[in-house]
Amino acid sequence: MEIREKIKIQNKFFNRGKTLDINFRIELLKNLKMGILKMEEEICEAIKKDLGKSYYESYMCEIGMVLTEINYMIKHIKKFSKIKKVKTPISQFYSKSYKVKVPYGLVLIMSPWNYPFMLTISPLVDAISAGNVCVVKPSAYSKYTGEVLKKLIEKYLPKEVVSVAIGGRELNSFLLDLKYDYIFFTGSVSVGKLVMEKASKNLTPVTLELGGKSPCIVDENTNLKLAAKRIVFGKFLNAGQTCVAPDYLIVKENIKDNFIELLKNEISIQYGEEPLKNKDYVKIINEKHFNRIVSMLKNEDIIWGGKVDRANLRIEPAIIDNVTFENACMKEEIFGPILPIMTFKTKEDIVEIINHNKTPLALYLFSDNKALEDYILSRVNFGGGCINDTIVHLTNEYMGFGGVGNSGMGSYHGEYGFNTFSHEKSILKRSNLIDINLRYQPYTKKKENLIKKILK
Secondary structure, eight states: OOHHHHHHHHHHHHHTTGGGOHHHHHHHHHHHHHHHHHTHHHHHHHHHHHHOOOHHHHIIIIIHHHHHHHHHHHHHHHHHHSOEEEOOOGGGOSEEEEEEEEEOSEEEEEOOSSSTTHHHHHHHHHHHHTTOEEEEEOOSSSHHHHHHHHHHHHHHSOTTTEEEOOOOHHHHHHHHTSOOSEEEEESOHHHHHHHHHHHHTTTOOEEEEOOOOOEEEEOSSSOHHHHHHHHHHHHHGGGGOOTTSOOEEEEEGGGHHHHHHHHHHHHHHHHOSSGGGOTTSOOOSSHHHHHHHHHTTTTOOEEEEOOEEGGGTEEOOEEEOSOOTTSGGGSSOOOSSEEEEEEESSHHHHHHHHGGGOSOSEEEEEOOOHHHHHHHHHHOOOSEEEESSSSGGGGOTTSOBOOOGGGEEOOBSHHHHHHHTEEEEEEEEEOSSOOOGGGSSSOOHHHHHHHHHHHO
């Protein structure tokens, strides 16, 4: 069925008001959860074909996170949907005021390839919970996961609620020329700008989940061994193909050499002396991105790793020292297993370094110095982050996840996701029992004096 016809059916279904029924939404979520559990192995196998992820990593970082989001929404959706009463000013006596959240309508969800299952289904869960109907467009780069997503959605969710569009750039362009009530995009900054440009033609609101060069600061006042362990995990998870991965390190100058040794040791512990032989080490998504990342390693001061396996599109974790802003790896988001190291002497140095690539999606600070923590959090604008850890802030459904500036706009997860896909109507309900004549003409001096007393 042609996509226009599918959308026509979805719009017609939405206009019937069926998705306003909270119990209907809950049943949709339960059906989706059942499908994920039944197709768990098939989903993991598809992710393995696309990215080489192990079953463990696929479950931990994709399936498990989606199931958590579904469970959270099933538990809280009735609370999120309740009418919220608010105060009414005395000037509007006698009235009552309240806010009610309603779905936007038809939502387009465009997802990336790096976490192809989680970054498709997680926003879909939020959009369904808020009562929308959705068009889902998985990335063409993760084609095996895209096929499984299509199978899952078409089998366990009604076509009137969710449709799936599979294809490449031409389909992306075609989809963005259609009319939606909301667009949710996760991907690169360059494509994000195109999405926003297309959306502006129809004045369609958007959420953009982008990326950027997320800094990781390491101060001397911290547990350096534990910091190295957590940084290696966050950086090289999914072979660095994570939008919130620490992009580069800013290490206190006097501890750099010691910390580099701790990083080397930790890489060997987590991935082995020869990571390219580790069966659980993830591959780069395709040859295009493989070549892009490899080009960043040329003529660099590689002090650990950096070997490549072109046949299997795998790149060994690499640490690069003596980095400046002239290095290739500092001119764009790396999105791969390369860890450049810069140094700082003062807290002002840190802010100056980060400001070369403003508004990153994430920031990480390893320090027990509260004054430094307060300084960095107040002086640097970023999407979200962690103190003394990496990437795990996005696993907390009680906090919103999203970027700012070049790293995106809007947030989701938990209640923030429900709110993202909802329009909040503000309603003032007036009583007909009494009508104060103050606002009506003719205006008199007496009325003027009275209204000043009320509104002053």
